[in-house]
Amino acid sequence: MALLVQKYGGTSVGSVERIEAVADRVQRHREQGDDVVVVVSAMSGETNRLVALAKSMQEVPDQREMDVLLSTGEQVTIALLSMALKNRGLDARSYTGSQVRITTDSAHGKARIQEIDTEAMRTDLDAGRVVVVAGFQGADELGNITTLGRGGSDTTGVALAAALKADECQIYTDVDGVYTTDPRVVDSARRLNKITFEEMLEMASLGSKILQIRSVEFAGKYQVPLRVLSSFTEGEGTLITTEGNEDMEQPAVSGIAFNRDEAKLTLQGVPDIPGIASKILVPISDANIEVDMIVQNVSADGTTDFTFTVHRNEFDQAMEILQAIQAELGARGVVGDAKIAKVSIVGVGMRSHAGVASTMFKALAEESINIQLISTSEIKVSVIIDEKYMELAVRSLHSSFELSGTGVKAEAE
Missing domain, CATH: 3.30.2130.10 (VC0802-like)
Incomplete structure (x- = not known):
C-alpha cells in the first residue's frame, strides 16, 4: 500500500474515452490497496478556447476575471473523472483549488502557493475515497480565484504530494519518461530509468518540455519522489530522485x-x-x-x-x-x-x-x-x-x- 498523487495533463484527459482510461488506471491502484489523489488539467484545447473567448471581450483581459474564467477548465475535468470513478463503484470526491484550500499570493496568472490545508483530503482518504483535485489553481487570502501559470498543474501535483507526504508523485503525460534527448531528433535516444533532481532541473530550464521548472524545484526542495509515466502505454517511466x-x-x-x-x-x-x-x-x-x-x-x-x-x-x-x-x-x-x-x-x-x-x-x-x-x-x-x-x-x-x-x-x- 502506498499514498500516490497522480497528475494527468490535458492530453491525458483530452476526451471522454481518455478520462475513462484514467479512471481505469486509478481503479487498478485502488484494487492494489493504494490511496490515490488525482490532479488533473483542463481537457486539451480547452484553455486556448477560453483565452480566445476572453480576448473577444477585452483586447487585454482583466487578470482577476481571466483567472475566474481559466479555472473552469479544470472544474469540468474533475467532475467528469469523479463521475467515471463513481460509475466503477469507487467513492470519489472532486475539489477545486479553493475547496482544498490551496492558499496562494494574489499574483493573478502566476500565483505562488503559500499553504495547503490537507484536513479534508486526509478525511476522505481515511474513508477510502479517491480525491480528485483541479490543478493549476488556488485562492488568495481574500478568496479570489488565482491560477499558477505555466506548468501549474504539475506544481499542484507536487505541492499536494509534499503536503500529504505521499510516497510518490506520478506525472502522467504523452511520453513514457525522460529521454537522453528528444527522440524526434535522435532516433536512438534512450529512456532513462532514473535522473536526479539537479539534472532534471537543468534539463527543464534548458529546453526539455517534459516537466516545468517550478514543479521540479518544488519536488527537490521537499524531497518528493517524482516519476514521469505515459498515460497511453504501460511501463516504469523515469524516477526523479536524489543523487544518493x-x-x-x-x-x-x-x-x-x-x-x-x-x-x-x-x-x-x-x-x-x-x-x-x-x-x-x-x-x-x-x-x-x-x-x-x-x-x-x-x-x-x-x-x-x-x-x-x-x-x-x-x-x-x-x-x-x-x-x-x-x-x-x-x-x-x-x-x-x-x-x-x-x-x-x-x-x-x-x-x-x-x-x-x-x-x-x-x-x-x-x-x-x-x-x-x-x-x-x-x-x-x-x-x-x-x-x-x-x-x-x-x-x-x-x-x-x-x-x-x-x-x-x-x-x-
Whole structure:
C-alpha cells in the first residue's frame, strides 16, 4: 500500500474515452490497496478556447476575471473523472483549488502557493475515497480565484504530494519518461530509468518540455519522489530522485537539451567602467524580460562588447530598449540575431569526470559548427550556435557521449 498523487495533463484527459482510461488506471491502484489523489488539467484545447473567448471581450483581459474564467477548465475535468470513478463503484470526491484550500499570493496568472490545508483530503482518504483535485489553481487570502501559470498543474501535483507526504508523485503525460534527448531528433535516444533532481532541473530550464521548472524545484526542495509515466502505454517511466542512489559508474553526461527559442543581442563598444552591466540590464529587467546567458569581452581600448540572450518572443522589445539607451551609454552600436539555438549537455557525472567540455567542443568542431557563446555550471555545459545546425549538433553530441548505450566517461584532458 502506498499514498500516490497522480497528475494527468490535458492530453491525458483530452476526451471522454481518455478520462475513462484514467479512471481505469486509478481503479487498478485502488484494487492494489493504494490511496490515490488525482490532479488533473483542463481537457486539451480547452484553455486556448477560453483565452480566445476572453480576448473577444477585452483586447487585454482583466487578470482577476481571466483567472475566474481559466479555472473552469479544470472544474469540468474533475467532475467528469469523479463521475467515471463513481460509475466503477469507487467513492470519489472532486475539489477545486479553493475547496482544498490551496492558499496562494494574489499574483493573478502566476500565483505562488503559500499553504495547503490537507484536513479534508486526509478525511476522505481515511474513508477510502479517491480525491480528485483541479490543478493549476488556488485562492488568495481574500478568496479570489488565482491560477499558477505555466506548468501549474504539475506544481499542484507536487505541492499536494509534499503536503500529504505521499510516497510518490506520478506525472502522467504523452511520453513514457525522460529521454537522453528528444527522440524526434535522435532516433536512438534512450529512456532513462532514473535522473536526479539537479539534472532534471537543468534539463527543464534548458529546453526539455517534459516537466516545468517550478514543479521540479518544488519536488527537490521537499524531497518528493517524482516519476514521469505515459498515460497511453504501460511501463516504469523515469524516477526523479536524489543523487544518493546513483550507480557507482555514473556516466559523465546523462542527457542533451536544446532550445530553439533563443535570441542574442550585443551592445558594442561600451565603456568598461563599474556599473555598466547594471545600466544595461536594469532597463531590460524593468520591462520584465528574462535574461539567460551573459558574456562580456573587454578589449585593449577600454571598451567592452556586452552580449546576452533572451527568449525569441522578447527580442524586438529588448532591441528597442538597447537602441534607446545606446547613446546614453556611449556604445558604438547594437546588433542582434534571432536565428540561434542553445544546446546543452547535462550530467551530475561531470563533477567526477575530466574532459567533458573538450569532448563536446571536439564533436562540434568535427561537424564545422561554430560556437558563439559558452555557459557552464557544475553539471552542465551550454553553447549558443546557429539555429540551422541545432539538430546536427544534438545528434553529434548524442553519439560522442554514447548516450544510446549506457553512457561513457569523457576522455581525460
